[in-house]
Amino acid sequence: MREITPRKIIEMKGKEKIAMITAYDYPSALIADKAGMDIIFIGDSLGMVVYGEENTLNVTMEQMVFHTKAVARAVKRALVLADMPFGSYEVDTEDGVRNAVRLIQAGADAVKIEGGYDHRKLVRKLVRMGIPVMGHTGLTPQRYLRLGGYRLMGETDDEIEEILRDARALEKAGAFAVVLEFTLADVAKLVTEEVSIPTIGIGAGPYVDGQVLVWHDLLGIYENTPPFVKKYADIGGMIRLALENYREEVKSGEFPAREHYWEFLDKDDFRRKAQRALERLGEDD
Numbered sequence: 001m002r003e004i005t006p007r008k009i010i011e012m013k014g015k016e017k018i019a020m021i022t023a024y025d026y027p028s029a030l031i032a033d034k035a036g037m038d039i040i041f042i043g044d045s046l047g048m049v050v051y052g053e054e055n056t057l058n059v060t061m062e063q064m065v066f067h068t069k070a071v072a073r074a075v076k077r078a079l080v081l082a083d084m085p086f087g088s089y090e091v092d093t094e095d096g097v098r099n100a101v102r103l104i105q106a107g108a109d110a111v112k113i114e115g116g117y118d119h120r121k122l123v124r125k126l127v128r129m130g131i132p133v134m135g136h137t138g139l140t141p142q143r144y145l146r147l148g149g150y151r152l153m154g155e156t157d158d159e160i161e162e163i164l165r166d167a168r169a170l171e172k173a174g175a176f177a178v179v180l181e182f183t184l185a186d187v188a189k190l191v192t193e194e195v196s197i198p199t200i201g202i203g204a205g206p207y208v209d210g211q212v213l214v215w216h217d218l219l220g221i222y223e224n225t226p227p228f229v230k231k232y233a234d235i236g237g238m239i240r241l242a243l244e245n246y247r248e249e250v251k252s253g254e255f256p257a258r259e260h261y262w263e264f265l266d267k268d269d270f271r272r273k274a275q276r277a278l279e280r281l282g283e284d285d
């Protein structure tokens with residue numbers, strides 16, 4: 001069992017902020033774990049940042065299982081959380097249970113579903129079975145088509161009510177935390193005060209129990225970052241510069257330099273060996 005458990009995450013509420021980051025492969029997850037992240041999350045955002053899709057709606061269970069396995073192999077300390085992709089839990093509870101089990105068997109410690117109130121039965125069932133669940137309200141990207149794109153949530157009475165209803169339903173059903181995405185900070189603060197489980201914000205301001213960002217956004221690898229992202233590095237720029245240098249050195253012949261290859265010091269010896277090899281090949285023909 002990894003060091004950070006859902007129980008520890010719950011205990012952090014009001015005491016220590018929770019740091020969560022997405023990761024989709026082995027090397028990234030290794031680095032994230034060594035950096036001391038509390039939760040390493042295989043988000044369905046991989047559909048966009050890894051596979052170049054316009055939204056997350058085409059992400060499959062197969063992709064989630066594949067990437068969860070890679071991340072789980074790397075992580076020793078953090079809680080490994082896997083996203084349930086669009087269509088993997090909405091049809092019926094049985095389907096949701098089957099798919100959550102696949103993610104746990106791939107190495108996740110917990111699963112995340114988008115929504116709250118509408119999925120309270122599934123959350124309760126999973127928790128009773130022993131599968132920890134994180135909910136997600138505010139902007140739920142899997143409702144991209146209905147929402148008409150990605151936008152700030154929580155401006156109207158109805159939206160505030162819906163967000164609160166989701167968070168309360170998740171708490172009651174036994175979820176261990178809830179993501180609040182792209183809501184007004186006041187709404188996130190209200191929810192954080194209203195529920196006993198930790199709230200983890202993304203574009204929801206500072207009055208929450210923790211923060212989550214997408215790996216590629218934070219590191220400056222992905223170009224279409226949402227407006228609430230802070231870029232902590234320009235890794236995309238660094239990679240591009242390195243590749244441009246490599247390309248130039250290949251074109252100019254500067255790479256490979258003498259330290260990057262091996263050759264016979266005795267050229268006569270090599271000529272004799274090459275001659276013999278050529279003769280043998282000739283005989284085979």
Ligand code: KIV
Nearest residue numbers: 022043044045179212
């Ligand atoms: O898939 C994802 O990366 C997410 C985060 C934005 C919370 O759901």
